[in-house]
């Protein structure tokens with residue numbers, strides 16, 4: 001008997017898509033903010049998608065989460081103790097920050113469903129939310145940074161792409177407010193999309209960063225489940241601190257800390273345009 005094959009595809013353009021063969025679709029829900037689907041895939045384990053775009057896959061989430069936390073952690077001018085995560089409803093960024101030894105993490109996620117579903121389907125990643133050092137706030141990160149009086153050593157924008165509820169997270173007004181919530185010598189970092197398929201996201205992040213700081217720094221990583229497999233992150237320029245040792249992750253290491261800032265010419269061209 002021939003079995004039926006099921007596939008989830010994320011469309012990158014009218015002419016290209018990445019397809020995951022799935023064992024099962026575990027859930028599909030439409031929330032006030034977005035559509036969330038969870039699949040059990042053959043090659044990448046469980047997969048979380050929002051509005052048809054991959055957010056997190058069990059088998060490569062470590063790359064994104066290490067890169068959005070470990071690089072900025074070591075780029076801060078002094079050892080960071082506190083962090084604000086905006087988005088990040090899967091708990092992965094908070095988890096890596098706890099592993100780095102941070103003492104206080106405020107995580108502001110707009111959609112409670114992302115948190116609840118991550119607790120149910122990705123308990124190993126979302127367990128960070130049950131740690132007493134992590135304060136989870138369900139709310140809009142844009143509003144949060146415009147109102148908070150607290151200051152942080154790290155601010156991590158672990159958001160969806162710049163459409164829908166995350167659009168304002170790429171605006172100059174947001175970066176201005178966020179920079180006010182940053183301690184001196186601290187790091188503000190955002191995921192800035194696929195340079196190949198989403199150069200507009202990278203440009204927006206760069207512009208926003210430049211409007212609030214004296215410049216920007218972009219670094220890149222290989223992430224197989226994200227569009228083109230090549231991803232960017234953009235942060236404010238910082239001074240440096242003396243690093244005796246650097247933790248090695250499954251992706252991140254000492255060489256990556258330096259090497260990820262070396263950009264291909266086409267990425268430099270986007271950043272210059």
Ligand code: SAM
Nearest residue numbers: 055087088089110111114140141159160165166
């Ligand atoms: N790793 C992911 C990626 O780059 O594809 C991002 C993962 S995380 C699940 C993104 C989260 O940002 C989503 O759960 C979404 O609900 C949240 N988000 C979007 N806009 C937001 C906002 N304005 N405030 C707080 N959270 C927001």
